[in-house]
Amino acid sequence: MALNDDYLRIGTQVARQLGGPAVSGLYLPSPVADETYRDEFGFVFLDDGSVGPFYVSLGELLRRLWRRHPCPADFRGDAASLLQGFAGSETVQRALAVGAYNALSASLYRRAGFEPPERDRTAGLGDTAPGDLIGMVGYFSPLLERLTARDCRVLVLEKSPQRITPHPAVSATTDPRDLGACRQVL
Structure with a gap:
């Protein structure tokens, strides 16, 4: 089983357990003439206030997202449908699937009362030494x-x-x- 299959299966189970949260909009950064040096994220918003980021700075992905969703804030749907992007090879659908998965994860954390621990700017870098x-x-x-x-x-x-x-x-x-x-x- 491929990793994308696992994400689809797990995400679908989470969406079902959460009662099928609705997608209440998308955020897409505005494209610029030269995307070469940008690192940007889009976001999937759920109706419970949860937000899921997804990376958009991959080739023509951002422009294709804008062509498909010219009014991203007005997008409505259900998270489980966006998760189906994991089953395909189309980059726009896969990117939105990642955003939906992340938003569902945030929704699950919120409903479970999970509070992430405070992190400082060196989190995860503590075992690095000069010259490594x-x-x-x-x-x-x-x-x-x-x-x-x-x-x-x-x-x-x-x-x-x-x-x-x-x-x-x-x-x-x-x-x-x-x-x-x-x-x-x-």
Whole structure:
């Protein structure tokens, strides 16, 4: 069974247990002429106030989302229907499925009374030491800044290496095998 099948199965069960929450809208960031250097997220909103983020800075994804949903705030539907995007190969549907899954997770946490623990800006980085080579799958500027502030070297696996802001401690690769040299991969 593929990971997407698991997400679809689990998400569908959660949606059913939560009573089939309705989607009350979407948020899509406005596209710009050159999306090369942006890292943006869209959001799926549920009628109970839960919000699910999904990444939109993948090639033409944001423009395709806008073509399909020109009035995203007016979108209405049910979360279980959006989850069906996990069963397909179309990027727009899969992105919205991730957002629906995340919104359902937030709804479940809210109903269970779960409060996430407070985290500081070094959360998850406590075992890194100056000089460590840390791998990063995809360029995410805030995390890269935290790692370089800790004097770590960073190797970023990135399909579009030109997106990465030049830094003496940062290098890029398009070959996943290169991450094998890293002490830790994020």
